[in-house]
Amino acid sequence: MxxxxxxxxxxxxxxxxxxxxxxxxxxxxxxxxxxxxxxxxxxxxxxxxxxxxxxxxxxxxxxxxxxxxxxxxxxxxxxxxxxxxxxxxxxxxxxxxxxxxxxxxxxxxxxxxxxxxxxxxxxxxxxxxxxxxxxxxxxxxxxxxxxxxxxxxxxxxxxxxxxxxxxxxxxxxxxxxxxxxxxxxxxxxxxxxxxxxxxxxxxxxxxxxxxxxxxxxxxxxxxxxxVTSRISKRIVKVKNVTSTLAEKDFTANVKPEGNDEMLLLMTNINNMVTQINNFFLLVKSTAKKALDSEALINESANTTATATSQIDTNIDKMNKQFTEMVEVINGAIGVIAEMNLHVDTLVKSNNAQTEAIENSNTAVNEVVKTLEYMNKMAVERMENAQEMHTYVADGDEKITSTNEILGHVAEQLDEVYEVVTIINNVAEQTNLLSMNAAIESAHAGDAGKGFGVVAEEIRSLAEETSENADKISRVVNAIVQAVENANKSSQSAFEAFEKVSAHADQIVSSLQEITGGIGKIDSQMLQIKNRSEETASAADYMNKYCTDLADKQRQVSSQVDNMNEVFLSAILSLKNIKEETADIVNKMKDVSTSSDESYKNLTELENVLDEFKTSEVGKSTLIAVKPVVEKKAEPVVEKKPEPVEEKKAEPVAEIKTEPVVEIKAEPVVEKKPAEPKKEETPASSNKNNNTSWGMFNKQVSKDDIFDTTGESTINDGIQEIGEVGIVGQEDPDAMKGRFVSPSLEEIDAKLNQLAMAGGFGISDDMFKSDFPTL
CATH class of the missing domain: 1.20.1330 (f41 fragment of flagellin, N-terminal domain)
Structure with a gap:
């Protein structure tokens, strides 16, 4: 179960x-x-x-x-x-x-x-x-x-x-x-x-x-x-084997037993040990051969750096010559700029003079118009003054007539005074009569009551008449006072009209003199206007001439500026080239440094791998992995991207693990001289999803590195490393099933993965998916 x-x-x-x-x-x-x-x-x-x-x-x-x-x-x-x-x-x-x-x-x-x-x-x-x-x-x-x-x-x-x-x-x-x-x-x-x-x-x-x-x-x-007793016994056996593996001994195995999942676990552990054993054998052999290629890489990097430094020296000389030419052009630009400045100043002065003349003509025209208007207004004012003199004479006559009327009114008011005096006297006499009648009615007794009432009414009428007479007297006094005031005002108006009449005569004579003077000024302003128009015509001609001269000088200055920009662009291009060559030198130095560090790391890796115990007997063949289709990359040649023809790798048949005594490598095929290889960008090698080896990211197959005797077949320099990639692309059939050497980072990641997984469930497919082929 x-x-x-x-x-x-x-x-x-x-x-x-x-x-x-x-x-x-x-x-x-x-x-x-x-x-x-x-x-x-x-x-x-x-x-x-x-x-x-x-x-x-x-x-x-x-x-x-x-x-x-x-x-x-x-x-x-x-x-x-x-x-x-x-x-x-x-x-x-x-x-x-x-x-x-x-x-x-x-x-x-x-x-x-x-x-x-x-x-x-x-x-x-x-x-x-x-x-x-x-x-x-x-x-x-x-x-x-x-x-x-x-x-x-x-x-x-x-x-x-x-x-x-x-x-x-x-x-x-x-x-x-x-x-x-x-x-x-x-x-x-x-x-x-x-x-x-x-x-x-x-x-x-x-x-x-x-x-x-x-x-x-x-x-x-x-x-x-x-249930747990049987499981614990088999777990102890697995623990003993894993303890041996933890001590870097991959020659141990466990005897599978039982009919449950523990049987599968023990079988997978044995398969894992076999796969890791074969893997370490391959890693040891690969690390040993990789050490031999580091010296050639370093030498090629130094040669490239020296050539780039010579290019940098030549660029400095060209940059110096261009700089001298730019200085000469800058001097010419300065002289032309001064000429442009003088011409611009002359044009501005001429424009200012022309504008002033035009303003003067405008002012003269305004003055002429103003004088004409003043002359017209002076004539009108003179006519108004004469008309005013007529009105003043008429006013004198009306004031004289008014004074006569006021004299008649004063006389009539005197007559009213006399009438009022008579009314007051009558009222006093009537009042005395009423008092006497009242006294008599009192003496008469009852028979005189009716007469007493009449006497009382007469007395009241007399008093009321006296009061009305007093009111009339006050009103007449007020009217007399008003007539006297009107008479005085009329006299003052008469005197004022006499003064106005005198001043009107003076204004008429003055306006006649002003009209004569304005006529003379008008004739002189017309002469000034004619002279200003002649001066403006001459200024316009001079302004046109100066403008044409300024345009010619600006064209010359523009051409010189274009020449200066061309030289400056050339200097900038040389500067960029110098920076890029300096960057190439630094990169080649970094390549050399990285190559030394890689050699040191490979040496340390070889020492670490020697600590793992492996067995040659029962070793499996190389692990076949899944095919990887090469993606399209864009190599860079002198900063101009050119597409590289895409090559698709054919599927690789899966090889089952079986023990062999000896590994026989395929014979090394003689390679043709390689054409100059175009520079590849780091992005293109990353897109290929293939494991790269060395600082140049070149793809190297297992059959190109190892021969039957285990010796390296790398030829001279980095060019031979580049040939491997080119031959692999030209002949896809020759690259089938070839193993790409993994990097140190991939080896370390693979070991960490195995350690975290505990070694359970390891199969051939795990290695096939992690290490690609060309």
């Missing part, structure tokens, strides 16, 4: 044990809980029965509710009836013993008798509840009870009837109490029996659970011991 099946059986047995225990526990706990619920209901029923009996015995007490006598009893009876039905019909009673069932039958019979005994009492309670005594009697019943109330109200028919009903109820209660005592004894026995049953079942459940758990645990422990 496989390990998976054995462990699955153990797990299933464990699950079975847990399920059985769980189901058994649930069933027993449920039964025990049902018994406890039944026990609780018994206690509840006993309490309800005691409550209903106690209610009946307190019918004649002071707290008895007569109005709800039957309703309260019926509520208690319904509750206890439901409880007894639950106790008698609960399914848990089917699990009780026969004697316990007999006791339940007796309890049921007693309950039926008790229930029948409640019927007469119910009728009595219904009658009591239907009785409606007076409020005073009902209050006394609630306070003192039925019997005390009967003593207080002995003549009341309702209370006498209630007392009789109470006596009848007590007679029936005696029978009920006898049945109650019997039922309580049966209930007490039932509770004790249920308590014993619950205790027995709990103990039985605990004992059975413990026995089942112990027995199944012992069986499970035996199964685990039987």
């Amino acid at each position: 496989k390990l998976n099946g054995k462990f699955s059986f153990i797990i299933l047995f464990t699950v079975f044990q847990a399920v059985i225990l769980t189901v058994f526990s649930i069933v027993n706990i449920t039964q025990i809980q049902n018994l406890k619920n039944y026990q609780i209901m018994e206690i509840k029923t006993e309490s309800q029965l005691a409550s209903i009996v106690d209610y009946l015995e307190k019918m004649d007490y002071w707290d008895f509710d007569l109005e709800n006598a039957y309703s309260s009893f019926n509520t208690k009876k319904v509750a206890i009836t439901e409880s007894f039905n639950y106790l008698l019909e609960d399914p848990v009673t089917e699990t009780f013993p026969e004697d316990f069932k007999t006791s339940l039958k007796q309890t049921k019979l007693t309950w039926q008798l008790l229930n029948d005994s409640f019927v007469p009492v119910e009728n009595i309670l219904k009658t009591m509840e239907a009785t409606k005594p007076s409020s005073s009697v009902l209050t006394s019943i609630n306070s003192f009870g039925i019997r005390e109330t009967a003593n207080l109200y002995s003549q009341d028919a309702d209370i006498i009837n209630l007392l009789s009903l109470t006596d009848d109820a007590h007679t029936q209660i005696k029978k009920i109490r006898l049945l109650y005592v019997s039922l309580m004894e049966l209930n007490t026995k039932t509770l004790d029996r249920i308590e014993n049953i619950v205790s027995e079942r709990e103990n039985k459940f605990v004992v059975i659970t413990i026995l089942f758990a112990v027995v199944t645990s012992i069986i499970l422990a035996i199964l685990i011991f039987l």
Whole structure:
């Protein structure tokens, strides 16, 4: 049986044990809980029965509710009836013993008798509840009870009837109490029996659970011991072999046994040891041969660096000559720039002069227009002044007429004064007459009352007339004052008009003189305008000439600047070439340094590989790997990328591992002289997904490195290394199944992978996928 099946059986047995225990526990706990619920209901029923009996015995007490006598009893009876039905019909009673069932039958019979005994009492309670005594009697019943109330109200028919009903109820209660005592004894026995049953079942459940758990645990422990003991023995054997491998001894193996996964594990360990043994044999041989190629690589790198340094020296000389030419051109550019500056200054000055002349012409035109306008306005003002003189003369006449009118108004106002004086005199006389009439009417007595009233009205009219005369006098005084003021203002206006008339005469004469002067200035400004136009024409001709000269000089300057840019571009190109050649020299020095370091690392690798014990006997052939299709790369020739023809490697047939005594290499094919190889970029070799060897990333096949005697067949220099890659591309059939030498990083990564994997499940395909072929 496989390990998976054995462990699955153990797990299933464990699950079975847990399920059985769980189901058994649930069933027993449920039964025990049902018994406890039944026990609780018994206690509840006993309490309800005691409550209903106690209610009946307190019918004649002071707290008895007569109005709800039957309703309260019926509520208690319904509750206890439901409880007894639950106790008698609960399914848990089917699990009780026969004697316990007999006791339940007796309890049921007693309950039926008790229930029948409640019927007469119910009728009595219904009658009591239907009785409606007076409020005073009902209050006394609630306070003192039925019997005390009967003593207080002995003549009341309702209370006498209630007392009789109470006596009848007590007679029936005696029978009920006898049945109650019997039922309580049966209930007490039932509770004790249920308590014993619950205790027995709990103990039985605990004992059975413990026995089942112990027995199944012992069986499970035996199964685990039987399964793990055989596995642990074989694991110890595997541990011993892996300990030997950890000591760098790959000659050990383990004897496979059993018929489960451990057999496959032991077989894979043996296969892994065989594969690693063959791998280390190949790595040792490859490392030894790689040491011989490092010196040739270093020598070629030094030669390349020397040639590049000579190129750098020649570039310095060319750069110096170009620099001198640039200095000469810069001098010429400076002279042309000064000429351009002078011409630009002349053009600017001429433009400024032309602009000034144009501004002068504009100003002259403006002045001419202004003078014409001033002349026109002077004529108009002179006409206005003459018209104003006419208006002033007319104003004098009107002011004189106004003064005469005001004189007449003053005379008329004097006449009004005289009239007002007369009115005042009349009013005073009338007032005196009214006073005399009043006195006479007083002397006349009643006969003179009417005359006295008339006299009073006349006196009032006289006073009112006097007041109106005073008002007229004040108004006339105000008018006189206003007329006097108007007369004075009119006199002042007359004097002002005389002054205005004199000034208007002066303005007319002045405007006549200004008009004559403006005419002379206008003729002179026309002459200035003609001279300015002639000067502007000459300035325009000179400006055009200077502009043409400036354009010619700018063209010459542009050509010289183009020459300067060409020389500067050439100097920059030489500088870039120098930097690149310097970078080549540095890279070749780095190649030499890396080659020395690679030689040192290979030496250390050879010393480390010598520490691993390997066996030549039973060694497998070289491991065939999966074919790798070469991807398209773009080599660089003088910074111009040219596509390289893509070559696809044909599939390599997988070679099964089988022991051989001696490895025979294929004969070395004579190679043709290699053409100059184009420089490859590092990116192209990375895209090929092939393992590279050396600092130049050249692809080298196993058959090109090793011959039948184990000696290196590398020819002179790096060119021969490049030939290998070219021959491999020209003849794909010759490259089938050839092993590419891995780098130190790949060897270290492979060892780490094997160490992390623990060596389990190693097969030929793992090596085929990790180390590519050409």
